[in-house]
Amino acid sequence: MSDSANITLVRRLYESGMAPEVTAEILTPDFVWDITPGFPHGGIYHGWDNVARDFFGPMRPNYESFGSVPEHYYTDDHGHVFVLGHYHAETKTGNKADVRFIHLWTIRDGKIAGLVQAADSHVLQQALNS
Template identity: 55%
Template sequence: MSESPNIAVVRRMYESKAAPDVLQEVIHPEIVWDITPGFPGGGVYNGFESVAHDFFGPLFERLETFYPVCRECYADSENHVFAFGHYHGAIKGGKAVDVRFIHIWTVRDGKLVHLRQAADSLVLDRALNG
């Protein structure tokens, strides 16, 4: 069985380790980015520019590296892709951290238009704040 085109778009983003040039190609400029409360920067961001500056900007002030690693992806008939995996990162100063997540993506016309995220916020909070 071949992989769905929607899963291929999501996997491309993960396999790039969220490279900025790939993000710009696969993420719709008006994406809705919904991050679970309790996660650093948790909240809803509207538009790729807000995601880049308002979510990732402050996050990378405290992290040396941080990227998603997808372990499993499933698609439904409603243009959703369910991704299970973990974030891998390093806190400034070198301490490594792995944080489990589930992402629910909505894909339209080959672009990611909506993300709903849930993650183990406590693990990241302990790594950042001792």
Template identity: 60%
Template sequence: MSESADIAVVRRMYDSKLDPAVLQEVIHPEIVWDVTPGFPGGGVYHGFDSVGRDFFGPFLDRFDAFFPVGEQYYADDEDHVFALGHYHAVTKEGETADVRFIHLWTVRDGQLTELRQVADTLVLDQTLNG
């Protein structure tokens, strides 16, 4: 069975390891980015610019490397892609972690328009704060 076009968009984003040029192409300018409470920077962000400035800006400053790794993908008939995977993180202090996540994406016209994220916040907190 061939991969759905919606899964291909999500997979491309993960495979880019957060490459800004790819993110600019696949993320809709008016995305709603919902990060689980307890995750650093947890909250709801509106728009690509806010996600970059208000979430990723302060968040990525704490890491030498941080990117999502998609492992399993499931699509429904309502423009949703469910992705299971983990974040690979290396802190500025050299601590490493693989933090499990599940993402629910909404994809419209080849772009990501909404993210609902749930992740293992305890593992990330212990990696960042000991």
């Protein structure tokens, strides 16, 4: 895939809001979701079913809303797309937070094979715990 095709693929995932029909089409079966330690439910997840059930499942009940806002996309010559942006979160208790992130996506054979995330976990933890 070309660099712009890789960015288009990742952009499609964000724009879909991780819609099930999109994730089924563009993620590899062995997809790896690596969330920074300290982030709520941080850890490494294998396959989208594991991500949906064990990452998003316990996370969603804590928020009125939570979304990724990608701001800048970059690519390299090795099948990676880097996205700088922020999460916008509103907790069930009414606290709001904008949390900076960087996402490193790995593209393999025209599909997304992995994510490595780093984010300002402290800001989100404060919103959840205050």
